[in-house]
Amino acid sequence: MSSFNALPKGVTEADFTKAIKEYRALMGEDRVRTDSASLQSYSKIMCPVSEELHKPSAAMYPKTVKEIQAIVGIANKYKTPLWTISTGKNFGYGSAAPATRGQIVLDLKTMDKIIHVDEELGYCLVEPGVTYYDIQKYIKKHKMNLMISVPSPSAIVGPVGNSLDRGAGYTPYGDHFLFSCGMEVVLANGDVVRTGMGGVPNSTSWQATKWGSGPYVDGIFTQSNYGIVTKMGFWLMKTPPPGGYLPFLMKFPKVEMLPDIIKTIMPLRLSQLIPNACVVVNSLLEAACLCNYDENGKGMSRDTFYKGKGVLPPHVIQQIIEKCNIGAWSFYAAIYGTPEQVALAWKYVSGSFKAKFGNQVEIITEKEAKDDTNFEFRRQMMMGGSSLQEFTYYNWRGGGGSVWFAPVAAARPSESYKQVKIATDVLNKHGFDYLAEYIIGWREMHHIIDLLYDRTQPEETARAYKCYDELLKVFAKNGYGIYRTNPAFMEKAADTFGPEMRKIHHNLKKALDPNNILAPGKSGISLG
């Protein structure tokens, strides 16, 4: 029996002991933890498999780039794999747990410096431990006229981790990696490299221009394990003037209306009349976000409406829609600009929907929304605010399991309702409800399906695994790849993109990390 929580594959207890000793010589005992209590938070996984498969061996907290350079040196020497996390709150996509058992979690939350926020050009340069909330506070403190695009859990996660996983947000800069600019990366060989213009000593444009000279490499450090990103730049938006922000909600009564909703959105989206990432939420996810069930058994949840077995029957879903006063689809977006611009754009936007849907659409702006909690958190998010309201859906079904299955499609009417039917069929077959939202970017839509399950029940966890597995197969068969996944499915997800791409990923790994020490298994990439 090992004295460690877990050991990396192929590393002996003796070697691991030596490695830990060297890591501690570098950073002290406090910042190199192997006790179970310290590792607890890295073992709480959010994917439908046994935690045993993803148990870490240790956790380390570097503070400087120099320390990380030394760490990769030791890792190469003893072949101890390093699973790097930024804030470790990768909700729905695996949380903080490593892809394979025994990896050392390299937790960068201790690298939390906001290096620069530039008001003139609108950008920031930050370390991986910096959260969106930290940046919001900084902007507020310095009274800067700026806002940052945020994902749902922005209060506790950060732009480096989110953007490296190619997360999506809800503002005009909602494609977070697209609006990132410049990285500093520690490579497995210990080199520190600055991408883009950052390689030129005293560069003045590292965060101003995305490309440098020669091959643009930033992309290969996203959803990958080719380096440890220690600094990253992000473009920020100017805050609109008073009266220059108009968030809105449109409620639609019938699920079959989805193609027409997408059809009406897209010309407005392509012309930038609606400049932000639109969200079209289905009834159950919208209801789950209103869940206020507490530990004393008080409040509203799925249980309030249905105590039977199996999936929610259609008539219950209809009751939920009526009781919660929500749409079969709820479409959230916003308009930004000067008050005059906003008024003009709103004339076109609201006019398009009224013309198409007549009295079949209920249009809600701040005035009508009053104290609608869902409207409120969407309103905040679409202008770069923080709220965790959305995460109340963890309590909707009970048991707290939640994995996101997230296929991407072209944002076409023809691709929308079709997917709803495919997803609902597979989910229902395995005993799960269909809760989902479409996030509509420039020309694509991320179909974020929330597979809620009871993770305290092994049978249900196993069923959730099978369900996700079938979703992956069925969607791939229909031509849909997923944009992001949790460690339990990284290997299988990578397979759906074909053997040639996997070979490229493998060859790049050999070139940049021949000892396979950086996060083996991330995105299905490993030399082991």
Added chain:
Amino acid sequence: MSSFNALPKGVTEADFTKAIKEYRALMGEDRVRTDSASLQSYSKIMCPVSEELHKPSAAMYPKTVKEIQAIVGIANKYKTPLWTISTGKNFGYGSAAPATRGQIVLDLKTMDKIIHVDEELGYCLVEPGVTYYDIQKYIKKHKMNLMISVPSPSAIVGPVGNSLDRGAGYTPYGDHFLFSCGMEVVLANGDVVRTGMGGVPNSTSWQATKWGSGPYVDGIFTQSNYGIVTKMGFWLMKTPPPGGYLPFLMKFPKVEMLPDIIKTIMPLRLSQLIPNACVVVNSLLEAACLCNYDENGKGMSRDTFYKGKGVLPPHVIQQIIEKCNIGAWSFYAAIYGTPEQVALAWKYVSGSFKAKFGNQVEIITEKEAKDDTNFEFRRQMMMGGSSLQEFTYYNWRGGGGSVWFAPVAAARPSESYKQVKIATDVLNKHGFDYLAEYIIGWREMHHIIDLLYDRTQPEETARAYKCYDELLKVFAKNGYGIYRTNPAFMEKAADTFGPEMRKIHHNLKKALDPNNILAPGKSGISLG
């Protein structure tokens, strides 16, 4: 004496003969040319060195992806390097000539299929030989409400080559690589890979979403030699409705006004009130674009104003400004939208400049421009039209030599006039005038300096080389990297970005093209 035009380094005449035989067995004699006459057009280089250094050994014209797969097989066998070009009109950045002597030019102009143009979502998928003009014709023929962002020589160059070299255009989608979506690449090992969502069989979103799953690799195929791109997708803009396009020109009388011009532009640019890539042109480049000197010695050129030795003296530049009725700086941009949106935005844009400059700015729209040729070609380009008017500047100085030196900086007032002074000093020292324009993207400005010289004069060509070399050094010393360069300076340009990035580029080359057969020397990357 070889019977070939040139031979690749390290390849014997006997081996090269065998290789050509195999290439001809594959494609026939017509599509594998080694005679000097056929190679003439690939030897006309546009960089200030001897053509001898860049002489090709052969030229080949594949028609299919399968042929290219077979070609890389033969190339690996005989180690014959392949210099891939799309249309071969890389003006200012080296034209079609290979980086090193003896490479076989793989000319993809024979792969000229427009595979798909999607009006619903606004994108196209094309082969490398397709020109912007071809796409414009296609759109017109099919009466589609679309426009494509173009670079200056759009009538004869194509989006694949331009975007792979990370070229810039003048529309809201002016960052051409940023608005590309999805590639098909033949690797050196013969694999064909589709990037992004293209790897999923029957994908419906290859041109709708830029990212796939796992590391995003498209970037490493730009400004590089890691693969041969055989198909590439591009996002297209919707054509604005009648009255929804307002191109404008603002003329400023003094060079020192540049920082204030940038200062006034940037808030409008960041808020997308001006959504396109702005251009701020200096007096001499603006005048050179008006050049109409012909082969009979008729018309206006530099010679019209100055017959003395050396650079144009300040008083002559002032005379040119007055005679040509141009600004010390000419700022071109445009507004797009509905007529109401355009009118509103124009109120803000023109208002900002009037408030800042009063009667020191002359504002010109279509109404005032009348038959101004410079306004006319800019007007066309900013809405995706084709014109070669700009290239009349080849005749401005005489001798037809033109290389672009193109540093990138943050788009700040403080970075603007400072660069003008640095550039002018170096250019004048070597006997060249300062002709330049700033192209202002999202947060950066490309400073495109046109080094015009007489390429019929060896002394002047040598001087132009020295001048470029010094510009590179001086700008790098001031923190400015260049975004693109010609083969003669690729090695030196790569050096300015530091040894760590060069090591990454080298390691990727080893991983993806171990025999160094793809365009050795491109961006300074070679295993030789």
